[in-house]
Amino acid sequence: MREALRSRHYSRRTEQTYCQWVKRYIHFHHVRHPAEMAEPEINAFLTHLAVKEKVAASTQNQALSALLFLYRHVLGREVGDLGEVIRARKPKRLPVVMTREEVKGVLANLSGDKWLMASVMYGDGLRLMECLRLRVQNLDFSRNEILVRDGKGAKDRITMLPESLKAPLQEHLKHVRAIHERDLADGWGRVLLPNALDRKYPNAPKEWRWQWVFPQENRWKNSQTGDEGRHHVHESIIQKAVNGAVRKAGLAKRPPAMLSVIPSPHNSLKAATTFGPSRNFSVTRT
DSSP: OHHHHHHTTOOHHHHHHHHHHHHHHHHHTTSOOGGGOOHHHHHHHHHHHHHTSOOOHHHHHHHHHHHHHIIIIISOOOOOOOOSOOOOOOOOOOOBOOOHHHHHHHHHTOOHHHHHHHHHHHHHTOOHHHHHTOBGGGEETTTTEEEEOSOTTSOOEEEEOOHHHHHHHHHHHHHHHHHHHHHHHTTOOBOOOGGGHHHHSTTGGGSGGGSBSSEEEEEEEOTTTOOEEEEEOOHHHHHHHHHHHHHHHTOTTOOSSOEEEOOOSOOSHHHHHHHOOGGGGSBEEO
């Protein structure tokens, strides 16, 4: 399953999610092999998710997509008519939108790198992982742009870099560069590169332009390659920080889940069509 997903360049998050659904499907049917099961078993599992576990419609569709991938690309079988699957109802919901004053209250309760990461997400309309996976070369201070690589749907896009964040980001990068140079002196300083670029360009993992904008504090060692360097900040760190800031700000309409994308202040039609979809204006949930 993992090999089939990776050979088709699915994201690691999709790989993790699909494999979890396949495991749940197998355990639901008392650890039977998927090759021994077919449409009735898929129907029963999807119906169980809707009736017993009361999952959202998008969650049920995600499980179905994982099972369809399993049968088509791993087992080499087409799935026929699933019959009368009880589908989870998809309710119409309005997004939770924060005012500028509320966002100021959240940002006021953040400091240091966490404030900067939250400000970048807010000012640029970046998703959580898009922000954490930024590399130095993705920031263009001369053109006030940020290049987002391999975003949702494996798509690249360009968004604006707010003038108010240029100076804090440049100061932050000075600190990050000092850490990188110290790591190089200690024999570390390598980062993971996408699409096996480290084999094509062996020295690239040590180059400054490929370093993470927001590296983690602790250094790591790859047990397979022996490379030593730093990963980007783990998403749980900024998630906990933002949730704590929301509580300190005392927001009455705080959503129950982590704010993965803080609302963008660019509420003009031009900003929506040029710098990203309308999701930038609302709080989405993970």
